[in-house]
Amino acid sequence: MKLNIPNEIWNRIFKTLSYKDLKTVLLVCKQFKVIAEDPQLWSQYPLIICSNLSSTLSLPRLSLLSQLDLVDIPLSDSDLVSLQQTRLTCLCLDKCDLSALSAQLLATCLAGLTTFKLKVNFEYRQEERFSDDQICAIFEELSKSFKLQNLHLRLCDLSPVPPSTLAMVLSRLAMADLYWCLLSPGQVVTLFTRLQTQPARIRQLDIGYNNISMVPATTLAEVVCRMDMVNMYNFKHSLTRSQLGEMFKQMSNTEQLSELILGGTRLAGIPADTLAMAVTGLEIVNLDHCDLTKGQAVAVVAAAGRSDRLRGLYMSGNNLASIEPDILARCVTRLQLVSISLAQLTRLQTRHIVSRMVTSGSNSNLREFDISYNDLSQADPVTLATAVNSLERAVMHHTDISEYQTVKILKHVISGTKLKYLDIGGDLRTISPDIIAQSFNKLCSVTIHTETTDISKKAGLELFKQMGKESCLRKLDLQYRDLSRLPSEVIARAVNNLTEVNLMETNLSDDQILMIFARMSEKTSLRYLDIRGSDVRIVPDDIYRKAKQKCHFILHDFDRNLKNKNVKERFFGNKRD
Numbered sequence: 001m002k003l004n005i006p007n008e009i010w011n012r013i014f015k016t017l018s019y020k021d022l023k024t025v026l027l028v029c030k031q032f033k034v035i036a037e038d039p040q041l042w043s044q045y046p047l048i049i050c051s052n053l054s055s056t057l058s059l060p061r062l063s064l065l066s067q068l069d070l071v072d073i074p075l076s077d078s079d080l081v082s083l084q085q086t087r088l089t090c091l092c093l094d095k096c097d098l099s100a101l102s103a104q105l106l107a108t109c110l111a112g113l114t115t116f117k118l119k120v121n122f123e124y125r126q127e128e129r130f131s132d133d134q135i136c137a138i139f140e141e142l143s144k145s146f147k148l149q150n151l152h153l154r155l156c157d158l159s160p161v162p163p164s165t166l167a168m169v170l171s172r173l174a175m176a177d178l179y180w181c182l183l184s185p186g187q188v189v190t191l192f193t194r195l196q197t198q199p200a201r202i203r204q205l206d207i208g209y210n211n212i213s214m215v216p217a218t219t220l221a222e223v224v225c226r227m228d229m230v231n232m233y234n235f236k237h238s239l240t241r242s243q244l245g246e247m248f249k250q251m252s253n254t255e256q257l258s259e260l261i262l263g264g265t266r267l268a269g270i271p272a273d274t275l276a277m278a279v280t281g282l283e284i285v286n287l288d289h290c291d292l293t294k295g296q297a298v299a300v301v302a303a304a305g306r307s308d309r310l311r312g313l314y315m316s317g318n319n320l321a322s323i324e325p326d327i328l329a330r331c332v333t334r335l336q337l338v339s340i341s342l343a344q345l346t347r348l349q350t351r352h353i354v355s356r357m358v359t360s361g362s363n364s365n366l367r368e369f370d371i372s373y374n375d376l377s378q379a380d381p382v383t384l385a386t387a388v389n390s391l392e393r394a395v396m397h398h399t400d401i402s403e404y405q406t407v408k409i410l411k412h413v414i415s416g417t418k419l420k421y422l423d424i425g426g427d428l429r430t431i432s433p434d435i436i437a438q439s440f441n442k443l444c445s446v447t448i449h450t451e452t453t454d455i456s457k458k459a460g461l462e463l464f465k466q467m468g469k470e471s472c473l474r475k476l477d478l479q480y481r482d483l484s485r486l487p488s489e490v491i492a493r494a495v496n497n498l499t500e501v502n503l504m505e506t507n508l509s510d511d512q513i514l515m516i517f518a519r520m521s522e523k524t525s526l527r528y529l530d531i532r533g534s535d536v537r538i539v540p541d542d543i544y545r546k547a548k549q550k551c552h553f554i555l556h557d558f559d560r561n562l563k564n565k566n567v568k569e570r571f572f573g574n575k576r577d
Helices: 009-015 017-023 030-036 053-057 078-086 103-111 132-142 164-173 185-197 219-228 241-251 271-278 295-305 325-334 346-357 381-388 402-414 433-442 457-467 488-495 510-522 539-552
Strands: 046-049 065-073 090-094 115-117 150-152 176-177 205-206 228-233 259-261 284-286 312-314 337-339 368-370 393-396 421-427 445-454 475-476 501-504 528-530 553-555
Touching: 009 030, 017 030, 046 053, 078 103, 103 132, 115 176, 132 164, 164 185, 219 241, 241 271, 271 295, 271 488, 295 325, 325 346, 346 381, 346 528, 381 402, 402 433, 433 457, 457 488, 488 510, 510 539
Parallel strands: 046 065, 065 090, 090 115, 115 150, 150 176, 176 205, 205 228, 228 259, 259 284, 284 312, 312 337, 337 368, 368 393, 393 421, 421 445, 445 475, 475 501, 501 528, 528 553
Antiparallel strands: none
């Protein structure tokens, strides 16, 4: 029976569908195909393309495409021309070969965007980064345009760009991510001077792991206090005492700054009350590995526990053992995001924290908690299980939890939990395989920490069997686990039901690798697969090509043609240390 529903109503219904479901609608009938081909329906989705760029962009339904991610594609100038003919506003390049691109054509293409992101990791090869000519041409073209608002260039060498050009472009942006961009002293000083003396739009600045110690204290402080978010995380080059003193002084007179990341910066010379006052005026503050004194740690935690504005506090790598257990516990439960990993907490402190998380009940605001590298062995198992399952994200590897504590946590997950992301350690070999499998498959993401976690062969088999059926689990990190004894069909079905999986150095057999890729080439939910340490050259070319089209990102040890093993290159940044 044909439903007499107007096309306009179907169009409204289709707008509520996911990208995957909308693609399925195209295959239902001729009427649905005509309606679902409407470019407006497809314009709302960010599209990820791993091959056949030009032919994909030529599809009429993608004519209004606005967001595009290109992953692991060797790009050519003709591809840039195709991109310029679209209505793209946001573009992300991830592990793409950029070596064949004309510098000027690339610059012209990027100048027409509002958001651009170049995803780069330390292990990426030189051709997956911008060359000196390309980066200079890009900034020269951007200096003539006012369209770009958000620029993400972390781990990209910007040292060849003229300081004045760099400063002009960045001052016009709303957001700039320049993490570890090898900025020269001249570039840094020119940038901050311009941001201080001339009107600037920029409100979010990530300049972590760049040496900014030569910027005048007053200039740095004024610029930071005008921002909404600033990241100055840096282990290599710490800010000077005068810079820090002036910055904290001015922070006490402004409410503009909401998020400040100072991890790695030595703060021992800052008065405890000054530091505490600055922290209470923020929404999120990162003081990881800042060598805080006992007085500073006590003052910051006490102030954070009283603050009505602060919602995220990161103090990992600082000694917090001298803080009163009740004060620390009250602070933790008042906040939403807390990281106190490697904080040398006493057993009394951890017991108080866990107990207060439970007794506070609905009054506890805590949602994400990293307490790794602290001793939880003395926490009551039932109380610990209740506390962990009241969170959304728990990081608790290297916490010396017992088998009984672990069982209680996992059983609570099975019976009902708010927990979505779990990073756990400990010996799981003697825990019932059913408990491990059922609990892990109730979560969205599980990281089994490499150094401290062992699971039995039977538990691993049961886990993968359940993953192959209906499961909530979407992300799984099993790197360095020996999976060679699992049946190939079981592991292939399970892996392809996930969206992200790390199988690095898991000793996969040839048959397992072939089965994973064969299933991936037919049907998969995978979007990210790390399979480094396995020889993917055994996979037939046609199967690998089909699998690559379905899984957006496959990280392995070989070149794009699966012929030669990649040579590990010089660590990024050493040439201009």
